[in-house]
Amino acid sequence: MRPLPELTPENEHYWKAGADGVLRIQWCAPCDLGVHPPLPTCPQCAEGLEVRDLSGRGTVVGVTVNHQQWLPDLEPPYAIVVVALDEDPLVRITSLIVEADPESVGIGLPVEVRFEQHDDVWLPLFAPTGEPVVERAEWPEPEPAPVRPMPSAQHFEDSVAITGIAMSEVGRRLNRDPLSLAVDACRAAVADAGLTLDDIDGLSTYPGGMGGGGGFSEGGIHAVEEALRIHPTWFSGGLETSGQNGSIVNAMLAVAAGLCRHVLCFRTVWESTSALRGNRRGSGVPSAPRMGGEMQWRLPYGAMSAANWIAVNASHHFHRYGTTREQLGWIPVTQRSHAGLNPAAIYRDPMTIEDYLDTRMITTPFGLYDCDVPCDGSVAVVVSALDAARDLARPPVRVAAVGTQLRERIPWDQGTLLHEQLVWGPAQHLWSRTDLTPDDVDLACLYDGFSFNCLSWLEALGFCDRGEGGAFVEGGERISIGGTLPLNTHGGQLSAGRTHGYGFVHEAVVQLRGDAGQRQVAGVEVAVTSSGGGHPGGAILFTTDRG
Structure with a gap:
């Protein structure tokens, strides 16, 4: 059974938007910025928020192709994406790509919304628009807060x-x-x-x-x-x-x-x-039929594991900086050599970079090791x-x-x-x-x-x-x-x-x-x-x- 969000007055504008085929999120008119996931007020000006209709278009800024079977009704491989919305690229949606080969999906792919109904919930999915891939070295990033100075000399x-x-x-x-x-x-x-x-x-x-x-x-x-x-x-x-x-x-x-x-x-x-004993924790798959909180924005899309979520960021790092799987592999390979000197380590057999690259894929770019x-x-x-x-x-x-x-x-x-x-x-x-x-x-x-x-x-x-x-x-x-x-x-x-x-x-x-x-x-x-x-x-x- 697909995990689905619990509908509330605060989130139903999003999860029921597919009823008329229009993607909607909260918006602060004075600040002219999108707000997602939903909040009671604007985090910048503290004013109330409206619900705004969007074009449903955006760009893929992170992607991982999941190869694990997490849900009985969602067969791998499938492409989990983070989409930056055209109206406010700092507002992102985790979703799935449809109408495309998962392995063909890359960062910069222009996409548009599709909706898939599950009971009284419409999951926003995304399909390629057919337009050329956007070639950009950088994508808008939220500005981090400054490092706070020590409040006192006491250490x-x-x-x-x-x-x-x-x-x-x-x-x-x-x-x-x-x-x-x-x-x-x-x-x-x-x-x-x-x-x-x-x-x-x-x-x-x-x-x-x-x-x-x-x-x-x-x-x-x-x-x-x-x-x-x-x-x-x-x-x-x-x-x-x-x-x-x-x-x-x-x-x-x-x-x-x-x-x-x-x-x-x-x-x-x-x-x-x-x-x-049959009590696999996974990433916290809920036992109840509906869920709230942070997980509602990812689990319906088969993004069940922290491996999926962190792999999305890894894909962006690879795209932006040219990082490769082989480079990343030197971390597990080197640490395995260290484990060989640790009698308490679980896996101590030597591993080569070829062993690392040949192992089965979990969720790109992450393999088993x-x-x-x-x-x-x-x-x-x-x-x-x-x-x-x-x-x-x-x-x-x-x-x-x-x-x-x-x-x-x-x-x-x-x-x-x-x-x-x-x-x-x-x-x-x-x-x-x-x-x-x-x-x-x-x-x-x-x-x-x-x-x-x-x-x-x-x-x-x-x-x-x-x-x-x-x-x-x-x-x-x-x-x-x-x-x-x-x-x-x-x-x-x-x-x-x-x-x-x-x-x-x-x-x-x-x-x-x-x-x-x-x-x-x-x-x-x-x-x-x-x-x-x-x-x-x-x-x-x-x-x-x-x-």
């Missing part, structure tokens, strides 16, 4: 440190209770810090108590507190934060504010076992007050800066197309909070839910200019363990497993302590980590304790 990062880390058993289809994985990691991280559970007075996690749906959580704070009986003075768990590792930043803030001394942070996944590996496992991190950390078992790992700012719009198809969404803001915010620069970084542990996420973070953090990420990683030398910027030395999520952000912090601490064994980076003193895969991201800069 909370100076008062906290990482004192303990641990990882449970990690693997494919372990068929273990996810809470048991979390308890293993939590107890081991506390012991690694030289503490006992009695010393822990805070708990923090991502995404919190989601009921374990699709293997995405062990049950959150409630479940882990019941298992460990810590009785914290502060706790936090939820989705809406600066990437998965935003829960670690939240813990730092709580410690710096004096709410607690030692916060136990944890992140647990059991996606591979959950899928084996561009996608991270669903797994079961838990990672825990202890955040402590610095004055307490220096008396503990291991040398503390210091926090030089965090980056958390939102500079772009959050909806996937309304923000930037130049890179993965929502990475530039936290990256630039990070550097505004420290005197260190990208040249000082010895190790990068960057989110790689898909290879293009990682490429985007490399550009956003300033290791190369925007658009030069493909050339930067090409050949793999720069990002190898012996290169100028060792990248994801544990294998990343592409080979070591999708521990969902926390694995990067774990690896950074292992390296800064000098405990990485065969994969140890020589002389590492500064490591940057990032998390977030299209939803709001975040970055953390760690250093050794320099006194």
